[in-house]
Amino acid sequence: MTDQAKIRLDKWLWAARFYKTRAIAKQMVEGGKVHYEGQRAKCSKIVELGASLQIRQGFDQRVVIVKALSEQRRGAVEAQLLYEETxxxxxxxxxxxxxxxxxxxxxxxxxxxxxxxxxxxxxxxxxxxxx
The missing domain is CATH 1.10.287 (Helix Hairpins)
Incomplete structure (x- = not known):
């Protein structure tokens, strides 16, 4: 996990295990299922520490705060360290x-x-x- 890297929104969502593939993460962002700081965002949006994300998955809607950045997809336990749900x-x-x-x-x-x-x-x- 790095704090200085510039990471795209779709890549962060994939690394945090919200979506199984980056392609699915990209579709969800483009489809308006993910909002960055309360507004629709593009896949290429650079994720910053402390940012608020609203993520819709099926019937569930989560509001999470970005706690760490990662370019690599790891185990679920490590992925949960990347964010905190309100x-x-x-x-x-x-x-x-x-x-x-x-x-x-x-x-x-x-x-x-x-x-x-x-x-x-x-x-x-x-x-x-x-x-």
Whole structure:
């Protein structure tokens, strides 16, 4: 891990193991799934220490702070040292995951009355949305 190197955004995302290949990282940046300091960025954007990144992966959206730079992709333990996810991001992701799990069993076909289990799941979702 070097602190003086100039590293492209797509290469850093690949090295930090957010995406399996640099090509996928490039597609995600170009597609607007990655924001650098709150704005869309190009793949060639030079990553700086302390920068804030918003990364969308499927249903999850993470907000991470760049802690270190690396041009090489290493093991997952070392890759996690490159960034730190904010507490608000972790909390929001966990809350959204719980809501998705609760909604999974609450799928109803139109025109049918929900059974006892489905009503309970719907009530749980409504309580999560309020709180």
């Amino acid at each position: 507490a608000e991001s972790i909390e929001r992701r966990e809350k959204e995951t719980l809501q998705r799990k609760a909604m999974k069993g609450a799928e109803l076909s139109p025109g049918h009355k929900p059974d006892k289990r489905s009503r309970r799941q719907l009530l749980e979702v409504k309580e999560l949305q309020r709180g």
